[in-house]
Amino acid sequence: MTDLAHIRNFSIVAHIDHGKSTLADRLIQSTGGVTAREFRDQMLDSMDIERERGITIKAQTVRLHYTARDGKTYILNLMDTPGHVDFSYEVSRSLSACEGAILLVDASQGVEAQTLANAYLAIDAGLEIVPVLNKIDLPSADPDRVKREIEEVIGLDAANSILVSAKTGEGIADVLEALVTRLPPPAGDATLPLKALLVDSWYDAYLGVVALVRVKDGVLKRGMRVRMMSTGAVHEIESTGVFAPKPTNVDELGPGEIGFVTASIKKVADCKVGDTITEDRRPAAEALPGFRPSLPVVFCGLFPMDAADYGRLRESLEKLSLNDASFAFEAETSAALGFGYRCGFLGLLHLEIIQERLRREFNLDLITTAPSVIYRIQMTDGALEELHNPADMPDPARIAAIEEPWIKATILVPAAHLGGVLGLCTDRRGEQVELTFSGDRAMAIYRLPLNEVVYDFHDRLKSVSRGYASFDYQMDGYRAGKLVKLQIMVNAEPVDALATIVPEERAYQRGRQMCGRLKDLIPRQLFMIPIQAAIGGRIIARESISAMRKDVTAKCYGGDISRKRKLLDRQKEGKKKMRQFGKVEIPQTAFLEALKFDED
């Protein structure tokens, strides 16, 4: 157990790419946490996807030993946090285990939307904040301008900012020293009944269910019988340890310490993040404040390309959800795509990451339907329904009103590119709340329907601002809208997977776009196929795919019938990837392409 005065718990919060992982690497290296041989870049990003895309998805933690200029050795617990808005929930969780935070800002890029969002999360959590300006080795670094931005946009005193280069190592010693001198030590009492915050939990192939905890009061030891305060479930602690950064067992975890425990816990679900762990024999009187649960806001259907993979998809989703409590799924059947799952995500990046992990780690070939938000439907009989899938929309005659979720978006952009950004927001039904300037940087705050953002807002924002705009958002309640369900029919049969909910005034254009696109995507058939877009019973757009003009092998040479027979057998295999619409068969790939949304 470590003396409280010699512990500092901190996080690094930053906009993506400002150098958080690199700084963490430097801190680990300069405190000797790993040998040179063990070291690899982005030490804390453990998943392949994290390393490749250079983003941190799950919060990570590491214990460092630092001998300060006062000659004493301190334990520094670093929680690395994700930078992306989809995972702000994980950021708040990590922050609640810390007393301080490094606010890391790229000295040439300056304050960005997630700098702002994450700084506010840290301020709200009551943390002491040390501003650190990174990448001062870059010729374009302008620390004075960025300090001004921190003061004007965030409202933090930046006079004592530390200038570093996580790349060259310059200033790293000052950061370590500032952690000791500027952050408060944790408070806590080892003699009080145990109170430990369950910060995160995951399934490890070797250790089983592992819980990451921050001890507030009391002491956690091996063999202790602990109680989960929300459920009352009792478990025996099998081991306690810290990440240094490799998992290393320790005898006990005392107040102020961050570490992991394993216990006879079967399911990750039994380790509810935000729960308080106490001692069964001597329980604490009240639990620590938990976290607001993170709820999925974006839904989409995931279907296996090969129907035979349905079972594997289910197993894979179950495995993924073991380590990702924010990810929800339920079975869904589609006439167009067969059996699959409707899944809920924290945002589009989350969706993409899950999709990519399914593809990569589980080798699944998937079709993803258009992402949809959760609509609230006021029925004429007074009932309120939640709609996760446009295909399930009730009969319009029974609907009194449809409400859709809105967000409040904060966009930071150089003034030179502001015009394009404002145009985009207006296009997406945005309402301006505020527009302010700091130097030549503008901050625009907009209210926008979430639905307008889930598809490709981020990509469009990058393109209208040449990559300079940054964006963050928070949910901003529900509002009624003039929304209709746009149905697409192929050969007179509705294709459920292509149904979308759109603002009435856009339905016509969207319908024509969809029909035109399907016309190009669906291969010619023996029969003419009509493609229609409809609202309720009203057809608003139509196209038709004319019958194929010629399709026959010119030559069956020298009596080689076997070859043609093999070809037919291959087509038979291919048929498994087709979906039947009346007498028309459509390859799933056509839907896949049709679902790729872009504004043209």
Place this chain on the structure above:
Amino acid sequence: MSAALTDPPEIALYVHWPFCRARCPYCDFNVHVRRTVDHDAWRRALLAELDHFAARTPGRRLTSIFFGGGTPSLMAPATIAAVIERASTRWQGAPDIEIGLEANPNDRAAFRPLAEAGINRLSLGVQSFDDRVLRFLGRDHDANEAREALDQAFAVFSTVSFDLIYAWPEQSEESWRAELAEALTRARDQLSLYQLTIEPGTVFDALRRRGALRPASGDAAGPLYEIAQDMTAASGLPGYEISNHARPGRECRHNLVYWRYGDYAGIGPGAHGRLTEGEIKRATRQLRSPERWLAATQAEGHGTAESENLGAAARAQEMLIMGLRLAEGIARADIRRETKSELGEVVNMDAVAELIEAGLLALDAERIGATAAGRQRLDAVLERLLA
């Protein structure tokens, strides 16, 4: 065309000569370029393999022989004569037997020796009457040489057919009409019109993948096919099969054997055969590599790589694949005899009804056949029927 019970069952013979002077950029047949060929060894080997198949099908009436390739006009005439002679003694040679061979326009000098060796039908690879197209197709002759070769062939052989390739990139309907008009003034009894098909592994395939060659789509080829159907019919050479046209009664007998799913023995590297032995139908395929085929034939008397016993389903499938290519369609009695089943047991009858309604298939008590529109889209029709 079920033979009367008293007639001995028929058989046809296909002989594959795998060598060419050069490989054409569109060709994916079993073709090899060799500097020298030991003609004596090859003659002995072909005869040995012929003996092997004849021993398995004794007493058959031999209705046709076809020398294909490769470039069979490169065969020594003595080899051709020996094969014809051996086949006619091992089986019962029909008096009106058709003995065909494929040749290129530049083989003109060989025509007379070939005829003397016993060839009575020549199929000439004209491919086009346009020098630019011939160059594109990688042919070693020009249009005038082709015309000259045709004239000479007509003088030497009792039946002459020739091939044209259409639907090359950007081919206009107008130029196709003009080319067909010339072809129809020259053709007497038979004419074959093949749509250019980009086969995997060919030079054209590589070009296409690089984006250097864009084959005609179904939309572009469709009108060209229809023009061909109309013009040939108007000139008295209607299409009796997807790509083959003939004056009625003068169809190529050898090819009809394939399409009517009759028996044929296939000898030479990569040759295919279909042989009925009692209740069993075998699909045979010979080794593709010329050297391995020759070695196997010398060692064991035949170079069979595969001999598959076809079940009823496969037999039905093959019969439909081939028979629906013919304008005459298939006699339902033949399906019954071949598969011991009724039509409804071998195809998807819902699909049949749909295809009839769409005007792609015709069915009566006697026959099933694809309509002209159905033949034009036969791959898709077959997929619906069988897959």
